[in-house]
Amino acid sequence: MERLVTASLEILEAEGPEALTVQAVVGRAGSSVGSFYARFGGKDDLLLYLSDRVWREALERWQQARASRDWSGLELPRLVESVVGLIVDVGQSSAGFLNALDRMPGGRSDAAETFEAEVLTSSTELLLARRDELRHPDPEMAVSLGLRAVAGVAAANGRGLGLERDRLIREGADLLMGYLVGRAPADGDEDRESVDFFDVWG
The missing domain is CATH 1.10.10.60 (Homeodomain-like)
Known part of the structure; x- marks a missing residue:
């Protein structure tokens, strides 16, 4: 087997x-x-088995990585970097398998959905435990959207973006940190539309 x-x-x-x-x-x-x-x-049964197994193993690695350290003592920038690092690393050894399986019709299993939900839920919990340090006016939305953005960048890297691991983590952490601790335009701000895109958090 x-x-x-x-x-x-x-x-x-x-x-x-x-x-x-x-x-x-x-x-x-x-x-x-x-x-x-x-x-x-047949081949379809094999693909379903592989998809379920690989995603379950990825979930186990994620849970082990999260349980392996005390997160409460980290400064926020280091916490953000560590969360991004976990997102990048957890599927790295199986990235080729996962991408190939997901391209197959019906290849995406319930285990894949469970994995993604657990990663987002546990990462959200880690970051929202520090909500008093987040400057975004809607921390829940910002953490949810920011984590999905980082996960999207990590997935794109596996499909050919080609950044080295350390740079990918650094860039992803900068992206997420800037979004969470930056300054959003206030509701009703008359200058909202004139804010430069790349300086949106000020």
């Missing part, structure tokens, strides 16, 4: 989902077609 799974993930990462055939999997795994069909009904 593990040889089939390992071979499948290697093919997905190296060649993409189109190359994932039963013959390719059993050939790489040194197994047999009969052994494959004893475990999976």
Whole structure:
């Protein structure tokens, strides 16, 4: 079973989902077609299993990473950087697998939705515990939107943006920190539309 799974993930990462055939999997795994069909009904069943497994393992890594340190003693900039680092790192080892699986029709499993919800929920909790340090007038909305923006940048990097890990974390942390602690235009501000886009938080 593990040889089939390992071979499948290697093919997905190296060649993409189109190359994932039963013959390719059993050939790489040194197994047999009969052994494959004893475990999976076909390619679609294999893809669903892989998607569920990879996302569940990503969730376990996230939970372990979050539980591995005391977050309360961090200064806000360091907390933001650490949260961004977790978002970048948690799926890094499986990024190729996840991107390939998500491109397949029906490849996105319930485990993927569970993972994303847990990452956003736990990250939101960490940041909103410091709401007295956030200058955005709507901390809940800002944290939710900011985290989704960072996750989007991290996903784009996996699809070809190509930033090195440390720079991606630094840029993502700068983006999120600037949004959370900057100054938003007040409601009814007559100059709201004239604020320069790149200095929107002042």
